[in-house]
Amino acid sequence: MRIGELGTAVGVDPPTIRYYESVGVLPEAGRTESGYRNYSQTDVERLRFVSLARSLGVGLDDIRQILGLRDQGEAPCGYVRGVLDRQVDAVKERISQLEGLSAELEKLQRLARTLPDTDLDDPCVCHILQPIGAQH
Amino acid sequence: MRIGELGTAVGVDPPTIRYYESVGVLPEAGRTESGYRNYSQTDVERLRFVSLARSLGVGLDDIRQILGLRDQGEAPCGYVRGVLDRQVDAVKERISQLEGLSAELEKLQRLARTLPDTDLDDPCVCHILQPIGAQH
DNA sequence: CTTGACCTTCAAGTTGCTTGAAGGTGTACG
């Protein structure tokens, strides 16, 4: 299986696959006689794992760790649990940050609808950020 | 006012201020005889605007646009409204993505608590991502 | 036999900074 086929199968594009290989998340691929990368079903599964973990926001370092442990024949259960816990915390933290941000932005949007366009010296939608800034 | 004082006043550290200057978000600063950057109250206000806009997730390109329009004597009201609208949409989109992600991660966390640590061949917390991956 | 889709490598760009090296300036203290 060549890189394009692998990419289509898993939903990851070829440059990204080559990138994963270059940073050691995927092992160096076997080659055909003409030098094309040649993949097997095992590679499909490994890339599927990487792709899923990435979509869950797991970083490449953690993924490399997990796969590395498994490659050495160890069950990386504890490590995975730790990654999961950290990830849940980080995502919840990020959500609450973004919710604050969203509230702030909608306040500005409402203000932007009530204020008219004006000259540079008058209160105006484009100066909207200044008074709010003063609160901080 | 030197760069450190400006930084303390606004809450932005000196390397970041120099970076903003280097990418054209802040104009080139005036200099003292000995070559130190020298700032005025106008610079404090401009940086305060930049800092607030950044904290609202507005990108440096948009900030440069807004300030550029203002520097040219135009009221960037329409542009600001557009940025605001795009920003609100992007943040809401991101929040709903993260909420889906959070639900997914908590499902995995629960599963990780019920599954025992096992050998590499058995269903195990470290293989937890595979079956969920199959759903996608 | 050539077109076009696919593959190769290496290098640089993206975003928004942060960090480090190597060195100049300014002031307070002994």
Place this chain on the structure above:
DNA sequence: CGTACACCTTCAAGCAACTTGAAGGTCAAG
């Protein structure tokens, strides 16, 4: 007067996770 010490300067590289581009090789179909 000297010397710490905090502060300033520039330039360069590093971070995450890719993406894009250049320049060229391979292969099956028409």
